[in-house]
Amino acid sequence: MKKLLLFTLPFVAIFAALWLLRTPDTDPAAMTKKYTNPASKFVENAEGLRVHYRDEGNPDGVPIIFLHGTSASLHTFEPLVDALGETYRIITYTQPGHGLTGPHPRDDYSFAGMAEALALVTEELGLRHFVLGGNSMGGWVSWRYALTNPERVDALILIDAAGMPLRDGEEEPPLNIGFRLLTNPVGRYIVQNYTPRELVKESALETVSVKSVMDAAAIDRYWELLRLPGNRRAAVLGWVADPELHFADRLGKITAPTLVIWGAEDQLIFPSAAQTFDERLPNADVIVYNGVGHIPMEEAPERTARDIDAFLQTVFEPKLELQQ
Numbered sequence: 001m002k003k004l005l006l007f008t009l010p011f012v013a014i015f016a017a018l019w020l021l022r023t024p025d026t027d028p029a030a031m032t033k034k035y036t037n038p039a040s041k042f043v044e045n046a047e048g049l050r051v052h053y054r055d056e057g058n059p060d061g062v063p064i065i066f067l068h069g070t071s072a073s074l075h076t077f078e079p080l081v082d083a084l085g086e087t088y089r090i091i092t093y094t095q096p097g098h099g100l101t102g103p104h105p106r107d108d109y110s111f112a113g114m115a116e117a118l119a120l121v122t123e124e125l126g127l128r129h130f131v132l133g134g135n136s137m138g139g140w141v142s143w144r145y146a147l148t149n150p151e152r153v154d155a156l157i158l159i160d161a162a163g164m165p166l167r168d169g170e171e172e173p174p175l176n177i178g179f180r181l182l183t184n185p186v187g188r189y190i191v192q193n194y195t196p197r198e199l200v201k202e203s204a205l206e207t208v209s210v211k212s213v214m215d216a217a218a219i220d221r222y223w224e225l226l227r228l229p230g231n232r233r234a235a236v237l238g239w240v241a242d243p244e245l246h247f248a249d250r251l252g253k254i255t256a257p258t259l260v261i262w263g264a265e266d267q268l269i270f271p272s273a274a275q276t277f278d279e280r281l282p283n284a285d286v287i288v289y290n291g292v293g294h295i296p297m298e299e300a301p302e303r304t305a306r307d308i309d310a311f312l313q314t315v316f317e318p319k320l321e322l323q324q
Helices: 002-021 028-035 074-084 111-125 137-148 177-182 185-193 197-207 216-226 231-240 245-253 272-280 301-323
Strands: 040-044 050-057 063-067 089-093 130-135 153-159 258-263 284-289
Touching: 028 216, 040 111, 050 074, 050 111, 063 074, 063 111, 063 137, 074 089, 074 301, 089 111, 111 137, 130 137, 130 301, 137 153, 137 245, 153 301, 177 185, 177 197, 177 231, 185 231, 197 216, 216 231, 245 272, 258 272, 258 301, 272 284, 284 301
Parallel strands: 063 089, 063 130, 130 153, 153 258, 258 284
Antiparallel strands: 040 050, 050 089
């Protein structure tokens, strides 16, 4: 009995230590208080999908809906709200599995599950036509939505958007440390249970070229919202969800005017993807920013806003003239 006890004690100690080292969830009430503003609202459907959204800017302006990327939240578009809000109505929301929206009630992180949140917000606001823009995963949701709902999308804005296959001869991008962990089962276990602030900080810094945008407040936001109950599990489920890459072959059916913006230093989705979008979209303009990484709307907000405004002026001014 004593030998058995001596044998098992080290294992018990190891498991106890591992349990104590787990990174705890954050408190939803505290996070809601910290990461909402007067424009923040929540809309919920019958299944329990509850979406955090904001409707800001010029209420009479052309409505633009912006969708964030993986691990982010609606906060990533705050610079564009500030820069474009005087002219445009800006709607942002946090996608399922992220931020204050939290996990999808059915754990559905396919396009269909993510599109439920978009439908919920547009129905709540009574929007039938809008400009749709997205970064990274949000860009993927945006162009996929435009494929299935072409009559509702007046224009597309794709910012380092996901969903395009690698070009011939290309190797997989290096990714950041957080995404590298998600590529294997052990790493996915670590992400769900051990996510120290330093890990999030390193991942965020590897995502951008303009490092100054990832200040202490930004790192805290990413770290704390990731640890909202259910979000870390959602990150794992979202990573292994089917990206349905075959839909990239249908891109030519999107006729909406499209602006493609890319950071030349993007190490999550290579800038060559912008060329693929340009080749497959029949009505696209492409702009690549030197010295910018994966999130141009934070790394170069003034330029991004200026280019979006110039693009939308070409889309909507002729229509306004005809109406007069």
